[in-house]
Amino acid sequence: MDRDRRLAYLALREIESEGSYSNLALNRLFSQETASSQSFVRELVYGVLRNERLLDWNVARYLKKPGLGRAERILLRMGFYQAAMMDGVSPYAAVNETVTLAKSFIRGREGFVNAVLRSFVRDGAALSFPEGGDPAEELCVRYSFAPWIAELWISQYGMEAAEALMAASCTPAPLVIRPNRLRTDRDGLTEILGDRFELGSCKRSSSALSVRGQGLLSTEEYKSGLFSVQGEASQLAVELLAPEPGETLIDLCAAPGGKSAAAAELMEDRGRVLAFDLYEKRAALIESSVKRLGIGIVTSAQKDASVPDEALFESAERVICDVPCSGLGVLRQKPEIKLREEPDIAILPGLQLKILENGAKYLKRGGRLLYSTCTVNMDENEGVTGAFMAAHSGYEKIYEEQILTEPGGPDGFYICILEKR
Numbered sequence: 001m002d003r004d005r006r007l008a009y010l011a012l013r014e015i016e017s018e019g020s021y022s023n024l025a026l027n028r029l030f031s032q033e034t035a036s037s038q039s040f041v042r043e044l045v046y047g048v049l050r051n052e053r054l055l056d057w058n059v060a061r062y063l064k065k066p067g068l069g070r071a072e073r074i075l076l077r078m079g080f081y082q083a084a085m086m087d088g089v090s091p092y093a094a095v096n097e098t099v100t101l102a103k104s105f106i107r108g109r110e111g112f113v114n115a116v117l118r119s120f121v122r123d124g125a126a127l128s129f130p131e132g133g134d135p136a137e138e139l140c141v142r143y144s145f146a147p148w149i150a151e152l153w154i155s156q157y158g159m160e161a162a163e164a165l166m167a168a169s170c171t172p173a174p175l176v177i178r179p180n181r182l183r184t185d186r187d188g189l190t191e192i193l194g195d196r197f198e199l200g201s202c203k204r205s206s207s208a209l210s211v212r213g214q215g216l217l218s219t220e221e222y223k224s225g226l227f228s229v230q231g232e233a234s235q236l237a238v239e240l241l242a243p244e245p246g247e248t249l250i251d252l253c254a255a256p257g258g259k260s261a262a263a264a265e266l267m268e269d270r271g272r273v274l275a276f277d278l279y280e281k282r283a284a285l286i287e288s289s290v291k292r293l294g295i296g297i298v299t300s301a302q303k304d305a306s307v308p309d310e311a312l313f314e315s316a317e318r319v320i321c322d323v324p325c326s327g328l329g330v331l332r333q334k335p336e337i338k339l340r341e342e343p344d345i346a347i348l349p350g351l352q353l354k355i356l357e358n359g360a361k362y363l364k365r366g367g368r369l370l371y372s373t374c375t376v377n378m379d380e381n382e383g384v385t386g387a388f389m390a391a392h393s394g395y396e397k398i399y400e401e402q403i404l405t406e407p408g409g410p411d412g413f414y415i416c417i418l419e420k421r
């Protein structure tokens with residue numbers, strides 16, 4: 001049995017049966033078993049997740065009667081995806097390797113899996129799309145989205161923009177890193193890593209680098225803290241906040257610590273960064289991150305961002321409120337989100353506003369606050385900052401942008417900078 005396809009199947013089964021996030025499921029499996037090619041496993045897992053509803057619609061065309069067990073459904077998705085969409089995998093290999101998995105995981109049903117896959121390959125292994133029906137439903141199948149997301153984006157951005165967002169969310173996310181400003185810059189890091197990796201400057205952030213290549217996080221440069229992995233939009237948000245050396249900065253929802261570390265680097269490791277998270281274990285991740293980077297001004301602790309702390313009132317020149325959100329901007333990295341039933345996201349704006357109001361209390365006069373999310377949803381973004389501004393006259397919006405996901409560009413992200421008069 002092919003080891004990599006087996007790992008991909010186990011990851012997809014865990015994601016579907018336990019609701020695990022894809023990155024966590026894959027990292028856990030890779031820590032337990034050695035893959036021949038982690039990139040192959042990731043491509044297969046993320047490819048299936050990004051196209052799940054489309055694959056299911058095509059599989060259904062080859063069934064004599066509806067209804068599949070979980071294992072059959074996952075294996076057929078894997079087989080259809082490899083045969084139709086995965087470069088370097090022949091239809092013959094897609095069929096045979098999937099049938100081999102079926103013999104191990106659903107013995108007795110391998111004949112059924114073989115028959116369905118061979119029929120698909122005999123027809124040219126080309127995926128079809130629904131046509132002539134409800135446009136929103138067709139988009140949900142074509143781009144494999146749960147209907148609630150399509151309805152949300154169509155209502156907020158219109159049909160054309162919603163389809164562009166859905167299409168972009170089905171593309172692979174670029175791997176982006178942040179040079180440790182305390183030790184190097186973008187040009188210096190490019191020179192150091194350029195002989196082993198393909199690097200390119202990102203357009204929006206002044207420091208971000210996109211990277212292609214294998215084994216980046218195993219390099220001595222990463223282990224010694226020369227750079228961090230951080231999305232371009234996240235880097236841009238901290239750059240726009242522009243913390244300065246000697247200031248006090250409070251990061252209310254900080255784990256795993258990317259923005260806190262980026263801010264400390266901009267501050268030249270001079271001043272004070274208080275990095276809080278709701279969970280003690282996640283707060284510990286911040287300590288590990290800044291230690292690797294050689295940063296000394298970050299102090300992490302467990303704290304509930306929705307509960308005000310009078311001891312911190314008017315104590316900081318800069319505050320970061322990167323609040324919990326629905327994650328609709330990072331679907332390229334976590335495609336399982338777009339497949340799930342509608343969560344109760346209506347409760348999020350209330351929590352987000354409470355965290356924003358607490359963060360504003362910690363600002364000194366003349367201080368600036370970053371409110372950000374990794375989602376594309378007006379209710380959680382413009383709606384929250386608009387409600388805050390309507391209730392608090394002593395603040396000014398000095399920057400606001402909703403970044404929409406684009407192929408090859410940053411993830412969907414909302415950035416708003418408020419200044420306390």
